[in-house]
Amino acid sequence: xxxxxxxxxxxxxxxxxxxxxxxxxxxxxxxxxxxxxxxxxxxxxxxxxxxxxxxxxxxxxxxxxxxxxxxxxxxxxxxxxxxxxxxxxxxxxxxxxxxxxxxxxxxxxxxxxxxxxxxxxxxxxxxxxxxxxxxxxxxxxxxxxxxxxxxxxxxxxxxxxxxxxxxxxxxxxxxxxxxxxxxxxxxxxxxxxxxxxxxxxxxxxxxxxxxxxxxxxxxxxxxxxxxxxxxxxxxxxxxxxxxxxxxxxxxxxxxxxxxxxxxxxxxxxxxxxxxxxxxxxxxxxxxxxxxxxxxxxxxxxxxxxxxxxxxxxxxxxxxxxxxxxxxxxxxxxxxxxxxxxxxxxxxxxxxxxxxxxxxxxxxxxxxxxxxxxxxxxxxxxxxxxxxxxxxxxxxxxxxxxxxxxxxxxxxxxxxxxxxxxxxxxxxxxxxxxxxxxxxxxxxxxxxxxxxxxxxxxxxxxxxxxxxxxx
Numbered sequence: 001x002x003x004x005x006x007x008x009x010x011x012x013x014x015x016x017x018x019x020x021x022x023x024x025x026x027x028x029x030x031x032x033x034x035x036x037x038x039x040x041x042x043x044x045x046x047x048x049x050x051x052x053x054x055x056x057x058x059x060x061x062x063x064x065x066x067x068x069x070x071x072x073x074x075x076x077x078x079x080x081x082x083x084x085x086x087x088x089x090x091x092x093x094x095x096x097x098x099x100x101x102x103x104x105x106x107x108x109x110x111x112x113x114x115x116x117x118x119x120x121x122x123x124x125x126x127x128x129x130x131x132x133x134x135x136x137x138x139x140x141x142x143x144x145x146x147x148x149x150x151x152x153x154x155x156x157x158x159x160x161x162x163x164x165x166x167x168x169x170x171x172x173x174x175x176x177x178x179x180x181x182x183x184x185x186x187x188x189x190x191x192x193x194x195x196x197x198x199x200x201x202x203x204x205x206x207x208x209x210x211x212x213x214x215x216x217x218x219x220x221x222x223x224x225x226x227x228x229x230x231x232x233x234x235x236x237x238x239x240x241x242x243x244x245x246x247x248x249x250x251x252x253x254x255x256x257x258x259x260x261x262x263x264x265x266x267x268x269x270x271x272x273x274x275x276x277x278x279x280x281x282x283x284x285x286x287x288x289x290x291x292x293x294x295x296x297x298x299x300x301x302x303x304x305x306x307x308x309x310x311x312x313x314x315x316x317x318x319x320x321x322x323x324x325x326x327x328x329x330x331x332x333x334x335x336x337x338x339x340x341x342x343x344x345x346x347x348x349x350x351x352x353x354x355x356x357x358x359x360x361x362x363x364x365x366x367x368x369x370x371x372x373x374x375x376x377x378x379x380x381x382x383x384x385x386x387x388x389x390x391x392x393x394x395x396x397x398x399x400x401x402x403x404x405x406x407x408x409x410x411x412x413x414x415x416x417x418x419x420x421x422x423x424x425x426x427x428x429x430x431x432x433x434x435x436x437x438x439x440x441x442x443x444x445x446x447x448x449x450x451x452x453x454x455x456x457x458x459x460x461x462x463x464x465x466x467x468x469x470x
Contacts, residue, residue: 004029005163009220013070023071027056030073034164043158045136046119055115067113075118090124090133093328104199112227121155124330129179138384142465144429147381150180156214157184162468167224173209175407181419182376182434187221188214188419192442196228197235218452222246250452255289260369262296269395270378277423277433284457297365301354302409308351311340332400362413372438376419378406380431416444420451421460
């Protein structure tokens with residue numbers, strides 16, 4: 001059973017399509033793994049084994065040609081609407097909420113053959129990069145149960161790391177695909193905005209937050225992205241290219257490819273343990289034939305732009321709840337809404353101008369270098385009992401967003417970025433550290449290719465959490 005759960009998703013789908021494994025066998029294996037491991041990490045918060053097993057049996061009896069995902073299980077992040085299935089957003093206000101329609105990605109992945117097995121945990125309204133809420137509690141890091149699994153897609157990342165799911169969906173505004181990928185030793189890809197369309201959405205024109213895949217390998221992330229991506233008229237910012245472009249081989253020569261290497265993105269505080277792990281991996285890229293130089297673009301104004309645009313979005317998304325049900329909303333969301341309400345039109349206009357300038361500087365920078373390599377997070381997984389790190393390498397954090405700058409700087413640029421496992425610290429137990437690879441605008445495939453080449457050399461993803469295999 002455990003062998004099935006840790007078989008790459010792409011291979012599992014091939015075996016099911018070839019009738020060498022049944023979808024029922026695969027589903028039973030994942031159900032058993034969830035029943036055994038989930039009580040330790042609290043990653044799956046709504047669990048539907050009977051429904052999923054029934055659908056797997058129906059899949060095996062069907063004579064129709066299977067879709068690309070071929071009956072594989074998936075559990076959606078608990079803010080993704082699933083028709084007839086509880087979707088709480090981690091909020092006591094919505095603890096019994098059952099949507100009457102599916103999100104666009106649920107439609108797509110179901111059409112591709114995925115079978116819904118449940119929902120994954122997240123912070124309240126996906127706010128913050130530590131997965132904890134008052135409805136379900138905290139998701140714990142599978143490599144150290146006293147630490148955070150990251151967030152906001154922490155339940156998804158922990159479930160994939162533990163072999164409870166072959167892959168998962170996630171969302172990323174500040175860091176929410178990359179942070180949990182980094183903390184849980186899995187892959188988290190933040191695609192270019194519009195690559196994976198969003199519907200329903202409170203603002204169809206907002207391109208700060210994106211959806212993307214989480215998987216144990218880069219190949220499996222590309223496999224899931226191929227089913228998630230592609231245009232949709234309900235999402236006016238969606239990119240016209242079809243998802244099938246991500247089904248191509250990730251193999252590529254990187255000889256003489258120019259790469260920028262940044263230890264701290266221009267002076268951000270970084271835990272020395274993170275730096276120590278990443279510096280050991282720099283040689284991998286020279287061995288691949290890359291030309292590696294120390295450099296980073298100018299991120300001036302990134303904090304102002306991000307905090308302003310995020311605050312505006314929080315007013316739009318949660319302003320009415322804060323006004324009418326304030327006592328039921330967590331403090332960090334109230335703070336973010338209130339920051340938005342204080343903004344002037346001049347400040348909002350300035351944030352748009354800053355974002356435009358940062359995008360253009362990154363574009364020009366990546367005309368010289370094809371990729372930027374940098375830390376995913378400035379810290380290692382932190383204790384689960386705290387909401388967020390308040391001090392990094394002796395530098396005080398001003399708010400609950402400050403410790404995520406190494407990710408949200410990249411968010412502001414709109415360029416695609418991936419977190420790929422890079423190694424482990426010398427702590428006991430060892431803690432995962434990921435590398436962030438940023439690519440040219442809309443070159444999501446190139447980012448996947450370089451991450452795949454790196455992954456093939458390091459094999460850090462093969463180090464499974466002990467609780468998942470005991």
